[in-house]
Amino acid sequence: MEGPCVVVSPRSLAIELALEAGRLLRERLGHVQAIRYKGEINLVTDVDLASERLILHRIREEFPEHAILSEEQPASTEVLRAPYTWVVDPLDGTTNFAHGYPMFAVSIAWLCEGEPYIGVVYQPMLDELFVAERGHGAYLNGQRLYVSTEHVLRRSLLATGFPYDAERRRQAVRDFVHFIDVARAIRRDGTAAIDLCYVAAGRFDGFWERELSPWDTAAGVLLVREAGGMVTNEAGEPYRLGDLVCVASNGQIHQEMLAVLAAAQHQQDLHDD
Numbered sequence: 001m002e003g004p005c006v007v008v009s010p011r012s013l014a015i016e017l018a019l020e021a022g023r024l025l026r027e028r029l030g031h032v033q034a035i036r037y038k039g040e041i042n043l044v045t046d047v048d049l050a051s052e053r054l055i056l057h058r059i060r061e062e063f064p065e066h067a068i069l070s071e072e073q074p075a076s077t078e079v080l081r082a083p084y085t086w087v088v089d090p091l092d093g094t095t096n097f098a099h100g101y102p103m104f105a106v107s108i109a110w111l112c113e114g115e116p117y118i119g120v121v122y123q124p125m126l127d128e129l130f131v132a133e134r135g136h137g138a139y140l141n142g143q144r145l146y147v148s149t150e151h152v153l154r155r156s157l158l159a160t161g162f163p164y165d166a167e168r169r170r171q172a173v174r175d176f177v178h179f180i181d182v183a184r185a186i187r188r189d190g191t192a193a194i195d196l197c198y199v200a201a202g203r204f205d206g207f208w209e210r211e212l213s214p215w216d217t218a219a220g221v222l223l224v225r226e227a228g229g230m231v232t233n234e235a236g237e238p239y240r241l242g243d244l245v246c247v248a249s250n251g252q253i254h255q256e257m258l259a260v261l262a263a264a265q266h267q268q269d270l271h272d273d
Contacts, residue, residue: 196220
């Protein structure tokens with residue numbers, strides 16, 4: 001007699017895979033054997049690929065009818081419009097990992113008709129598991145998360161990152177210069193997934209970055225929103241995966257952040273003229 005059929009939910013599978021891939025990353029830290037380049041400085045390691053194989057194999061096994069968008073095997077972003085899509089970053093913070101800097105994560109999101117419904121980010125070196133489900137809140141190791149209550153940009157701790165492309169990086173530096181004059185401090189840890197989780201956890205009051213890919217933001221954006229925060233593009237419209245600029249905050253300082261970005265863009269426009 002056969003045993004009962006066990007139905008795996010997207011939420012439970014995302015958590016299981018994030019933890020399993022995270023263990024792999026933790027074990028392989030300091031033991032990178034192969035590095036190749038996707039651009040002049042943008043790299044991928046054998047560990048990225050091993051983590052991705054682990055995650056994608058199980059997703060295809062459990063949900064063969066679902067679409068997948070993953071950093072190291074990117075399909076057309078048209079898959080984001082599929083009924084169900086998994087968006088995977090098997091190692092967010094590859095440069096950190098390759099240098100032995102222990103700030104990196106696994107990010108897995110499950111989308112329904114283009115909208116994130118499940119978001120899981122695991123930071124294996126701190127054993128921090130961030131989980132959000134649409135309409136059900138955001139959690140860190142089982143404890144409910146809430147964004148900070150800071151309402152003044154001058155007293156805020158922010159985070160950002162920089163694109164790999166040199167020309168686009170110059171605009172990001174202009175953004176940074178404008179923010180450094182009006183915020184308490186800015187951190188740059190090289191992993192957007194963790195930065196967004198830290199906004200959700202109230203550790204950062206706000207975050208902005210240009211040129212992020214869907215796998216950088218899909219899980220983290222849901223975590224911020226489910227923790228009571230706000231995520232938009234530079235125009236203040238609700239952020240959609242693939243937008244040029246991602247701005248996340250506790251909601252209290254959001255308009256101030258958008259004003260700073262507008263001022264930086266105005267300077268860029270004057271420079272271009």
